[in-house]
Amino acid sequence: MGEGMKDAINKRDSASATNTNREESSEAAGESVEYYTLEEIRVHNMSGDTWLVIHDKVYNITRFLEEHPGGEEVLLEQAGTDATESFEDVGHSTDAREMLQQYYIGELHMDDRKNMKPKEVFAANSGSSGGTWTTWLIPAIATAIIGILLRYYVFDHKSS
Numbered sequence: 706m707g708e709g710m711k712d713a714i715n716k717r718d719s720a721s722a723t724n725t726n727r728e729e730s731s732e733a734a735g736e737s738v739e740y741y742t743l744e745e746i747r748v749h750n751m752s753g754d755t756w757l758v759i760h761d762k763v764y765n766i767t768r769f770l771e772e773h774p775g776g777e778e779v780l781l782e783q784a785g786t787d788a789t790e791s792f793e794d795v796g797h798s799t800d801a802r803e804m805l806q807q808y809y810i811g812e813l814h815m816d817d818r819k820n821m822k823p824k825e826v827f828a829a830n831s832g833s834s835g836g837t838w839t840t841w842l843i844p845a846i847a848t849a850i851i852g853i854l855l856r857y858y859v860f861d862h863k864s865s
């Protein structure tokens with residue numbers, strides 16, 4: 706019996722090994738990604754069926770509602786919508802961000818993504834915190850003025 710049995714087992718093992726590999730590679734290639742539009746997501750806005758979007762990823766958080774340290778209420782307020790801003794406003798920990806993975810079901814449809822246009826990026830950079838160029842321009846001018854003053858001071862002292 707020995708050889709036949711071993712062969713059968715080997716065949717089964719290698720078959721299951723190739724299956725697993727195929728699954729992994731198709732996942733890695735992103736073939737099985739689901740895309741949802743905001744319209745599709747909007748209907749999942751109740752306590753028994755709760756989806757939300759964070760950073761263009763769609764999460765089914767129905768079974769997380771009761772576990773959320775920040776309470777069920779805040780999640781239900783965001784249910785069926787893009788909750789990225791509220792999620793970020795709270796300043797969630799790295800642990801919270803890692804937890805998200807468990808509830809991932811797909812991606813927000815490309816048409817519904819709020820891609821930052823170059824104009825918006827510029828506006829975001831030149832807000833009250835000051836633009837990037839002012840951060841080096843002001844110290845540069847200050848250094849130049851100090852340099853000029855020092856020169857005058859040194860010359861004045863040499864000539865007198």
Ligand code: HEM
Nearest residue numbers: 766774775779783788791792795796797798800801804805
């Ligand atoms: C599925 C997505 C979410 C996950 C996995 C999550 C997870 C967590 C975790 C683990 C905490 C404990 C503190 C921390 O580790 O940061 C927390 C706190 C909190 N979360 Fe969320 N959260 C999610 C979505 C949201 C959303 C959309 C809001 C919207 C307002 C929110 C509001 C809060 C608040 C108010 C707290 C309490 C903060 C505090 O007491 O300091 N969370 N969340």
